[in-house]
Amino acid sequence: xxxxxxxxxxxxxxxxxxxxxxxxxxxxxxxxxxxxxxxxxxxxxxxxxxxxxxxxxxxxxxxxxxxxxxxxxxxxxxxxxxxxxxxxxxxxxxxxxxxxxxxxxxxxxxxxxxxxxxxxxxxxxxxxxxxxxxxxxxxxxxxxxxxxxxxxxxxxxxxxxxxxxxxxxxx
Numbered sequence: 374x375x376x377x378x379x380x381x382x383x384x385x386x387x388x389x390x391x392x393x394x395x396x397x398x399x400x401x402x403x404x405x406x407x408x409x410x411x412x413x414x415x416x417x418x419x420x421x422x423x424x425x426x427x428x429x430x431x432x433x434x435x436x437x438x439x440x441x442x443x444x445x446x447x448x449x450x451x452x453x454x455x456x457x458x459x460x461x462x463x464x465x466x467x468x469x470x471x472x473x474x475x476x477x478x479x480x481x482x483x484x485x486x487x488x489x490x491x492x493x494x495x496x497x498x499x500x501x502x503x504x505x506x507x508x509x510x511x512x513x514x515x516x517x518x519x520x521x522x523x524x525x526x527x528x529x530x531x532x533x534x535x536x537x538x539x540x541x542x543x544x
Contacts, residue, residue: 395453408515413525417440418507420500423491424448425513428520430490438499441521443531446495446503448520454482503527 384502412425424432437454441447449457461478464470481502485493495505504524505511512523523531 378462407517408520409517410515411528412513414511414513415502416495416505416507416509416511417492420495420497420507421488422423422495422511422513423490423492424487426491428513428515429487432520435484435485435486436482436493437482438493438495439478440499440502441519444503444524444527446505446522448493448497450519453518468518 389491408428408431410425410427412423416422432448432450435451437447437449437451438538439447439454440459457478461470461475465472465475481498483499487493500506503522504527505522510525512525512528514521514523514528531536
């Protein structure tokens with residue numbers, strides 16, 4: 374763990390992860406369910422977004438859109454969303470978060486289907502939350518267990534900060 378309590382994950386050659394003292398445990402998702410890479414896309418006039426072809430098979434036929442951290446839109450597989458629900462309920466029960474956060478997440482999450490052209494519709498409340506405009510460029514980025522949809526300027530700022538932290542230039 375680092376000084377902020379974040380656990381770093383080391384992946385061994387067998388695909389197992391190693392947390393701390395060499396203890397091995399299976400990854401919570403299979404290697405083919407990992408989302409990586411950055412893609413520039415355009416929101417159309419109706420709020421539709423064409424997902425990158427490499428992401429589609431893991432998200433089809435339906436996925437969930439939710440408020441993400443740092444004001445992005447999270448795109449989650451049905452399985453990943455089930456995990457988020459369970460984790461959220463456990464955090465409410467333990468007092469880590471309050472019911473208002475649970476309610477906000479539930480009220481602002483939508484289930485969407487991917488159309489024949491590989492597009493999803495991003496509802497207005499999600500676009501507003503993430504600062505996305507119709508007919509504008511967006512960034513679709515893999516974040517291992519989910520896909521994130523970003524305003525390009527915000528994504529660049531967040532990525533630059535993360536790159537500086539990786540390089541040891543913490544700010």
